Amino acid sequence: MTSPHERAPHTHARPSILEAVPALKTARLALRPPILRDFQVLLDIEDSLADTDLRSDNREEAWSNFMQMSATWVLRGHGWWTVEDSAGACGFVGLGFEPGDREPELGYLLTAPARGKGYATEASLAARGCARDLLHLPSLVSYVSDRNTASQNVARKLGAKRDAEAEAALGSDTTQVWRHWGPEAVR
């Protein structure tokens, strides 16, 4: 059931700010700016993460996460895309920046049916290429839970390297930092 605020805008205002987000294409996927009805995709993903620490506590927090994805573009000039395959929206990939983060993060979220197809790597490569060649982000990492072997594999496939120094600075026992590039590139 959608609550009132999740329905399409009832006004004649045209959301257009995110038109400035670069649209990207890969062999199988399209990366486009998020729109309001993609919120349901995020809720579907969160439902599928019921037993993990990635899940929001409630719909308000999920909404807040969804807002954060779009807001990052307007506040920092990089952010999240909605990922579409031939069947429609199936997840998100992004150059995020959560409050308290030290540098931009490459991350992804896919619906259950979209997993296991190599989409995460394919979408992440496109987003990372944009981060490097168009957005010129000075550094980029992926924060990955030590229990999330799927995402560790994606980071490895992308050629990212564990950054022990950044992990120590983060002070978390369970979060791995995989560095794509940055001021102190990992050797």
Add this chain to the structure above:
Amino acid sequence: MAPYTPPEQTSPDERAARMRAMIPQIQTPRLTLRAPKLDDLPTLTAFYRTERSHLVGGPLDARAASRVMAGTIGQWALRGYGMWYIAGRATDEVLGWTGILFAPGWAEPELGWTVFPEAEGKGLAFEAALAARDYAAAHLGIHRPISYIEPVNTRSIALAERLGAVRESTGALLGKPCLIYRHPALDDDGSVEAYA
């Protein structure tokens, strides 16, 4: 043959500024209503640290305050309307916010306003909320917004009444009881309709 044009070089900051520029600005005699920006975060965080923020979901830590700002911007990005930050016209210093809010738990779009303690008592909230309400009527198709107000918030009740809003019902928002005020119907030019 056309001369070679190198690929566009836009820094992330420039790209963000370009997107922010798509959020309309409103000038009033003393104020600018404008998009939030990252430089405003320390002011917002300082406000949310204090007990005075209890009427708008506070007190909050820095991380949560930053989330509030993202919520404000995200709504502009996804709906095409939202809350402006109220800034001093000369100083550009943030004094509060006003505009149209429509988030989880809201039954319909709301005209909201908050002014930080140091800016109270000067009629600034009235000046800002009036301008936002006029803009919503003229450009957003929002003609009779509601305002949710906590019963203890006598300052906001007084402002709603000064804006010509009428108490319509009582309800609850995010688990707290509230009064629901309804603003008068406005023409597109912002004047109260004669035969509403």
